[in-house]
Amino acid sequence: MCGIVGIFDTSGKRIIDRALLVRMNETQHHRGPDAGGYHVEAGIGLGHRRLAIVDPSSGQQPLFNEDGSVVVTFNGMIYNFKELMTELTSFGHVFRTRCDTEVIVHAWEQWGAACVTHFRGMFAFGLWDRNRQTLFVARDRLGIKPLFYGLLPDGQFVFGSELKSLLAVSSLPRAIDPCAVEDYFAYGYIPEPRTIFKAVHKLQPGHTITLSPGDAIPHQRKYWDVPFRLAAPQPxxxxxxxxxxxxxxxxxxxxxxxxxxxxxxxxxxxxxxxxxxxxxxxxxxxxxxxxxxxxxxxxxxxxxxxxxxxxxxxxxxxxxxxxxxxxxxxxxxxxxxxxxxxxxxxxxxxxxxxxxxxxxxxxxxxxxxxxxGYRRYKYAMAEQRVRSLLPTGLRKPVFGFLGKHYPKADWAPRVLRAKTTFEALAQDAVEGYFHGVSILPDQVRKQLFSKPFRQDLQGYQAIEVMRGHAAQAPTEDPLSLLQYLDxxxxxxxxxxxxxxxxxxxxxxxxxxxxxxxxxxxxxxxxxxxxxxxxxxxxxxxxxxxxxxxxxxxxYRKKMGFSIPLATWFRGPLREVISETLLGPLLADTGIFDMQFLNKMVEQHLAGRRDYSTPLWALLMFASFLRNVLKESSSDVAILSSELA
The missing domain is CATH 3.40.50.620 (HUPs)
Known part of the structure; x- marks a missing residue:
């Protein structure tokens, strides 16, 4: 496992700033403490931090083909590399190592962009072909390995294994993406392809990017999807x-x-x-x-x-x-x-x-x-069975009314906490599932966000992420659709x-x-x-x-990897929650309605509501502002002007 970085000049062949490439690479030293390497030529620079797993004595990166015209920086593992070596050798390719990285450059020579369909493994890599004047960037099918990228104002394309490698570039715009903030407070993370910054994106799983000098935008292509094609019946x-x-x-x-x-x-x-x-x-x-x-x-x-x-x-x-x-x-x-x-x-x-x-x-x-295996699948399918029994014209108004007026009773036994179920039954399958996985329901997010921030969203809602995937789902089976969304x-x-x-x-x-x-x-x-x-x-x-x-x-009850958030926030982290969430750090962003945020904290600490999950989300958002952006409380106010 490793860390990779790259800088590519889309406007021509300007000299790459090697010192910048080194700074980007060293932010990820923890990903590959065993070795580091660089390749720089006109218009392209690649960096690598190595965690030596296969063939530790060789396989240093960036790694080249026989004549040095193709070079790759790679993070991951190609599990079928031995079989590919045998196949590629039969085509006349010559290998200098027994490392899985080398199959990538030869597979590119043999199959071009289709090389990724031959790889079995987890991977993210950037490959430069001097003869074709092409940068090829790829991510594995399921997204096991990460890949971040951005296009700088001066026309340079930068990429890396972690977002911090791109933040080492001083000219990278830091404007917060308001849609990413909406996504975060719905999902608890920021789904691909967004990041918290407008200028940076995640390469989606099963996708590649191709770039050549003169390209104004990266050319993306999806090369794989989960098929969900039913096999022939068998016992x-x-x-x-x-x-x-x-x-x-x-x-x-x-x-x-x-x-x-x-x-x-x-x-x-x-x-x-x-x-x-x-x-x-x-x-x-x-x-x-x-x-x-x-x-x-x-x-x-x-x-x-x-x-x-x-x-x-x-x-x-x-x-x-x-x-x-x-x-x-x-x-x-x-x-x-x-x-x-x-x-x-x-x-x-x-x-x-x-x-x-x-x-x-x-x-x-x-x-x-x-x-x-998630319990939410069981609940979602039970809700779907109820939906199928009632016509939409009856279901929406009846359950919509119940969901709106039934009390939110976090303190009550589970059988009496029906508000969320009523709300889900008033919605279609995708809406209901989104509602079930959201860490903050739509109405609570609206109350949490300030009026200016809601205007910055311009009507965007986090459910659009799931809607987009559902529209491309290769299945109509209700359960398979939910699995596909996850x-x-x-x-x-x-x-x-x-x-x-x-x-x-x-x-x-x-x-x-x-x-x-x-x-x-x-x-x-x-x-x-x-x-x-x-x-x-x-x-x-x-x-x-x-x-x-x-x-x-x-067959025992599933527990998961949980920690006692509610207890922490009413006990040892009580003062931390109040000081961090109600202080100037969040207030100065202009994102939040501080009156409602104060109400959330007060109700949780008093034990009247369980807001432990959204409070943790807010605490981590504040920690991001303090540690990643490293802004003082007065400087964070700049963020609100960048949201527009």
Whole structure:
């Protein structure tokens, strides 16, 4: 795993500022502490920080083809590189290393832009072909590896693995994108392709960019999508057997490395399945790591210990104190833009623990999106069944009225908290799902934002992100549509972002076998009834693993990587919340209605409402302003004028 940067002159062949390239690259030293390298010629500069995983003795980057006309800077891992080397050698290509990076330059020579369709792995890279005068930038199919880019006012195109590498460019405009702020307070992260800054974008998963001198704008192309094409019917037992074989194969592929390798083990279904396959495929005990919590309500480390004992792994658990909130500013510097998933704290800790023992770790991320494991799928499908029973003309006014007037009762038993359900039933499937995943409902966001900021939005609403993906969805199946939306938004924007930044902060490579694109394609072809069966999510995944894992691992209630936010904000962080959220830092931005924000804080601290999630989002937004923009309270007022 590595860090990459690049500068390309779209207007000609001006001399690239090497010192600037070095500054950009060194902001990402943590991503690749083993080595660094540069290539600079007229009109193009590429930089690289290396975390040596395969062929550590060679494979330094930027890396060239035989005659030096093609050069690449690459972050990721091409798992089928040995097969590609054999194929490309048969076409006459000559390899100087046994590193996966080298297949990229030769694959480009052989297949051009179609080279990405031959790669099996996680990747983000920038490649320069001097003969074709072409810069080619690509990101893997699921968005496992990040890629940020922007076009500077002087016509230079810049890109990097993290947003901080672009922020090293002083001429990069810092104007905040108001639509990104709206997205953030709806989703808790900023979905692709936006970033918090107007001038910077994320390359979307499964997309490439092609640029040549004279191009005014980058040419983007989508080369892959999740197919969701139903396979021919076959007996369930056969599908279960095939699932295990495919799982074993994808885990096997992800074990290729020349350094110490282990696995994350939470005790949940996904990580336990990965560790089980690792144990079957290796001759030595698997190294596993897990995080426990001193607050037993959030702790599931005993389940991880149970799986570790079953497969005789070399297991380590580190207990996180329930008041482990000292990472707030650290997280802001890691993510470079507002990011509100509080599970980033235990994720950071487990990566920190794993790096003490291994350089590569396998993770179970992707299982919930593939097999419909989130509880929200169950609720959404139940709501959809109700929608199908009532005509829209009756459903919207009846449930709309109930949703509007039913009290918001956070304090009441769940069965009495029906307001959110009524609101969702008044909407269509996409609206209802968006409403269910939003950390702040539409009406609350409107109250939170100031009137001038709402005018800056010009009618934009965060649901447009999901609407756009739904319009391109390759399926009409209701459950598959929701999975598709998560694969396009929550997975790359939240889950994979969290894992990439937390792992790279510790120079740890994390691999995600359940997101191997061949595995994802096959799983998407399974009937949705085998993913969510009644109230049981991951149905076929669990059934196929019954001979491998015990029922108390497979069928226990899902816990997730939670932390006690509500308790923190009413206890040790009480003063921090009041001083940070009600002080000048947020007020001077002009974004927020401070009267409503004061009401939110007061109601939460008094225990009348649970605003823990939006308060955490606000705290992380404030930390972004303080740590990433490094503005004083008087300077932050400039932001409000930049929003227009």
């Amino acid at each position: 369930q037992a056969e599908m279960e057997a095939e699932l295990i074989e495919r799982l074993r194969e994808t885990v096997s592929v992800h074990l290729v490395t020349d350094v110490a390798l282990g696995g994350f083990l939470s005790g949940g279904v996904d990580s336990s399945a990965i560790v089980a396959m690792m144990a079957q495929l290796t001759n030595t005990p698997v190294t596993t790591c897990s995080i426990g919590f001193s607050d037993l309500a959030y702790d599931e480390s005993h389940y991880a210990a149970q799986v570790a004992a079953q497969f005789q792994t070399q297991h380590t658990t580190e207990t996180v104190n329930k008041d482990d909130y000292g990472l707030i500013d650290t997280l802001a510097n890691l993510y470079d833009e507002p990011y509100a998933d509080s599970s980033a704290i235990p994720t950071y800790r487990v990566c920190q623990l794993a790096r003490q023992r291994v350089k590569v770790a396998l993770s179970g991320d992707g299982g919930d999106e593939n097999f419909a 694969l396009k938004t929550y997975l790359p924007g939240d889950i994979l972002t969290k894992v990439d930044r937390a792992s790279m902060a510790h120079a740890l490579e994390v691999r995600v076998p359940l997101l191997d694109h061949t595995f994802v394609e096959w799983v998407s072809s399974l009937p949705s009834s085998l993913k969510l069966n009644g109230n049981e999510g991951k149905y076929i995944f669990k059934k196929s693993l019954e001979a491998t894992l015990t029922d108390d691992i497979l």
